[in-house]
Amino acid sequence: MRVNVLKPEEDAYGQEIWAFHQGREVFEIVERDDGYIDPSPHCVKNYFSKYEEWAQYQKRAMDLVKGRVLDIGCGAGRHSLFLQEKGFNVIGIDNSPLAIKVAELRGVEKAKLMAIEGINFKPDSFDTIIMMGNNFGLFGNFIKAQKLLKKFYKMTSSSALIIADTLDPYKTDNPDHIEYHKRNREKGRMGGQVRIRIRFKKYISRWFDYLMVSKEEMNKIITGTGWRIKEFIDSEGPQYIATLEKPTSAKGL
Helix, strand or coil: CCCCCCCHHHCHHHHHHHHHHCCCCCCEEEEECCCCEEEECCHHHHHCCCHHHCCHHHHHHHCCCCCCEEEECCCCCHHHHHHHHCCCCEEEEECCHHHHHHHHHCCCCCEEECCHHHCCCCCCCEEEEEECCCHHHHHCCHHHHHHHHHHHHHCEEEEEEEEEEEECCCCCCCHHHHHHHHHHHHCCCCCCEEEEEEEECCEECCCEEEECCCHHHHHHHHCCCCCEEEEEEECCCCEEEEEEECCHHHHCC
16 A cells, blocks of 8 residues: 555545646635634646746746656646656656646656655655645654655765745744644644645545744754755745755765
8 A cells, every 4th residue: 555645535635636627616725723724716726837927936946956856746747847848857746646647647757646755766866856836844744854854865866956845834923823833832843833634525635744844943854864955045925945955075975
C-alpha cells in the first residue's frame, strides 16, 4: 500500500480538480480543527493558472530551477507543465489519484501517485525540488520536516536547490488565527501548524497537518538537515519563497 495516498472517498482535493477540469464551477472548502471554515472560489482556478498569471515572486523562483526536477504536490500540474515546456526533466508527484489523472490529461509526462511521506528516490536523482503553491506546508510539523529534509539531502545532487513556497502565519490581524496560534503553542505545536481537512460536495479528506512558518522558524527547522538558506524571495504580503542549498563543502564531495 502506498504511504498516505488518498482513498477515492477521501480525495476531496482531487474531486474539485477533476470538476474544474471538466468545466464546472468549483469552491474549495477548508475546515480547520477549531471549527474555522475558509471557503475559496478562486483557489482551484489557481491550480490551473498559467505562467502569465503568476505573481512576480513566483516567476522569479522559477528562474532558479536547474537540472532534473521533482515537483512535490504537483496538483493539476501547472508548474510541471511550465518547466517541461522549458525543456526540464520533471517528475510531478501528488497523493491525490484524481489530481495525478488530471495532470496526465493536461500533458505532464511523468506524473506519479506518491505522498511526500512515501518519497524514496536514489541518491543524486534531482538537482531541484520545488514545493510551490504553499507546499512547504506538506512537511506538516517540525520533526517530520527535519526527517524529510534529510532524506531530500541524500537523494539530490551536491549543488541541489529546494524552492519552497510558504507564508508567515503571524502576519495577520485575524483574531481567530491569532487565537489558534496561541492554542497551538499551548499544546506544544508550532503556531502555524494547522490541522485541516478539505471538503467538496460529499467528499471529505482525512485530517492532516499543514505547516506555515516564519523565516525564523524556517531557519530553526533546517538546522542539522544539511541545508541552509540561500535566499528569501518576498511577495507583497505574508507569502514568501525560501530557496535552500547545500553548503559549499557538500558540493565538493
